[in-house]
Amino acid sequence: MKIAILYPPITRNNEFPLLTQNRQFKFSNSLQVRIYPVVMSYLATLLKNNGHQVLYLDGINSRMSPALFEASVLKFKPDFAVMETKAPMVRAHWEYIGLLKEKLEETNFILIGDHVSFYPEESIRNSKADYVIRGSDYDLIITDLIEHLSTKKGSMPAGVYTREGNTGPEKLYDLNQLPVIDRELTRWDLYGEAYLYHPVAYIMTGRGCGGSNSNKNFTSNKETTEKYGTRMPGLCTFCIWQYAYYRCSARLMSPKKVVDEIENLIVRYKVKEIFDDNESGAVWNIGWLKDFYEEMKRRDLLNKVILSSNARADSLTDETCQMLKKLNYRLLKIGVESGNDKTLQRLKKDETVEEIREGIKRAKQYGLIAMLTTMVGYPWEDEEDTARTFRFTKEIMLYKTHFGDSLQSSIIVPYPGTPLYKEALKNKWFIMDPEDYDKFDMAHQILKSSIDSAKWCKKLWRIHLHPVFLLRSFLTLRKWQDIKLAFRGLISLLGHLRDYEK
Numbered sequence: 001m002k003i004a005i006l007y008p009p010i011t012r013n014n015e016f017p018l019l020t021q022n023r024q025f026k027f028s029n030s031l032q033v034r035i036y037p038v039v040m041s042y043l044a045t046l047l048k049n050n051g052h053q054v055l056y057l058d059g060i061n062s063r064m065s066p067a068l069f070e071a072s073v074l075k076f077k078p079d080f081a082v083m084e085t086k087a088p089m090v091r092a093h094w095e096y097i098g099l100l101k102e103k104l105e106e107t108n109f110i111l112i113g114d115h116v117s118f119y120p121e122e123s124i125r126n127s128k129a130d131y132v133i134r135g136s137d138y139d140l141i142i143t144d145l146i147e148h149l150s151t152k153k154g155s156m157p158a159g160v161y162t163r164e165g166n167t168g169p170e171k172l173y174d175l176n177q178l179p180v181i182d183r184e185l186t187r188w189d190l191y192g193e194a195y196l197y198h199p200v201a202y203i204m205t206g207r208g209c210g211g212s213n214s215n216k217n218f219t220s221n222k223e224t225t226e227k228y229g230t231r232m233p234g235l236c237t238f239c240i241w242q243y244a245y246y247r248c249s250a251r252l253m254s255p256k257k258v259v260d261e262i263e264n265l266i267v268r269y270k271v272k273e274i275f276d277d278n279e280s281g282a283v284w285n286i287g288w289l290k291d292f293y294e295e296m297k298r299r300d301l302l303n304k305v306i307l308s309s310n311a312r313a314d315s316l317t318d319e320t321c322q323m324l325k326k327l328n329y330r331l332l333k334i335g336v337e338s339g340n341d342k343t344l345q346r347l348k349k350d351e352t353v354e355e356i357r358e359g360i361k362r363a364k365q366y367g368l369i370a371m372l373t374t375m376v377g378y379p380w381e382d383e384e385d386t387a388r389t390f391r392f393t394k395e396i397m398l399y400k401t402h403f404g405d406s407l408q409s410s411i412i413v414p415y416p417g418t419p420l421y422k423e424a425l426k427n428k429w430f431i432m433d434p435e436d437y438d439k440f441d442m443a444h445q446i447l448k449s450s451i452d453s454a455k456w457c458k459k460l461w462r463i464h465l466h467p468v469f470l471l472r473s474f475l476t477l478r479k480w481q482d483i484k485l486a487f488r489g490l491i492s493l494l495g496h497l498r499d500y501e502k
């Protein structure tokens with residue numbers, strides 16, 4: 001079979017969509033946010049390993065012209081074409097599939113993504129897509145689907161929607177059956193973000209947010225539960241992947257499997273830094289981290305590469321921070337969301353402002369770099385609440401500032417299907433048609449708010465320009481690599497400030 005994995009370069013006002021493995025979507029001019037689509041890359045690798053011919057074409061991050069992109073697809077004449085979508089792009093993708101289908105009548109189009117995981121039938125109804133796949137494990141589901149269709153053996157896997165019906169809720173697969181990713185096939189060199197040392201590569205230690213240390217019971221996959229115990233998963237009401245993809249569970253791959261991937265990246269590609277783009281990394285699980293450490297040590301890989309990860313602040317105990325340092329973790333991307341307990345409770349963050357403060361400060365004391373993510377524009381927050389978030393963020397940014405500390409700020413987006421979207425519908429918070437998906441692109445105010453969200457976002461981004469922050473960052477610059485990172489960071493910051501001037 002010939003299978004194409006497609007990210008068409010559909011632009012809006014000459015800006016490209018931040019689509020590949022992005023939880024938060026917007027159109028941007030910036031080349032500084034190019035996140036490697038790990039799950040799509042597993043799919044490409046699985047298909048190639050099964051003997052299929054694979055065309056991996058990321059027209060967005062390679063900045064390919066629409067004409068060249070289309071010509072490449074037409075020349076390849078795929079039997080199957082797989083496309084990832086999100087709410088603000090879904091209508092454009094329906095249209096694009098329609099256009100391609102006129103020229104490629106025999107091609108079967110497969111849509112995946114968080115939006116279609118919530119609403120698979122909508123895309124079957126409104127587009128020429130032949131298959132819609134639900135859930136996070138679309139790599140394994142599509143592999144099984146294509147095996148079934150090409151060999152006519154077995155049955156269609158769960159989680160597949162077609163015009164004839166569907167095969168029911170998707171199952172969560174054992175992630176240890178995944179291969180080492182074919183990085184060349186999937187153009188790993190195209191990707192990276194401003195705040196990471198280059199060459200950088202992305203991995204996922206698992207799928208789903210392991211959540212807080214509340215130790216409430218939840219159902220995870222059997223192997224993880226047996227080995228590492230149970231705890232409360234992440235349940236934040238805005239967290240689209242945790243709901244659309246993972247059904248609020250968390251699975252980790254075995255440390256051995258993760259180290260196989262890391263070893264390949266060090267030996268073959270000589271990467272400087274590896275970013276774990278799993279929801280809260282594996283940082284939430286100290287038992288896993290200890291096994292990971294032993295495996296890295298056994299293979300003599302400790303200190304051969306810098307590791308960075310997403311993380312929750314309440315996971316950052318002394319023991320975890322010590323272990324992260326031993327493993328050569330550098331940067332943690334940590335969700336602050338708000339400086340108000342009432343907001344954190346309402347979002348089901350399962351952390352208090354104090355816990356977030358303590359966790360991040362502790363990590364900084366251990367020399368870990370903190371990248372904070374904050375949001376503004378919650379319908380229930382007023383000017384004073386937002387000012388509190390600003391003061392809180394500034395306090396943490398100025399605490400033991402080290403070069404690399406940074407923040408991201410965005411306007412809250414209640415993506416369709418999330419609990420926050422349902423809450424917004426119930427409380428009539430939308431100031432536009434809630435089914436006008438194109439507007440969920442961060443360029444539009446979509447929820448009622450008593451504050452000027454763009455102004456506050458910009459104010460938060462500008463903390464990077466605070467004299468104390470700048471001075472301490474400068475004084476802790478250590479290497480030539482840091483200067484290159486600082487330069488990329490500055491360009492990225494200017495881009496973000498421009499985004500809020502529109």
Ligand code: SF4
Pocket residue numbers: 209210211233234235236239242279280312335349
């Ligand atoms: S802690 Fe982060 S990853 Fe986990 S559910 Fe909340 S937003 Fe999602």
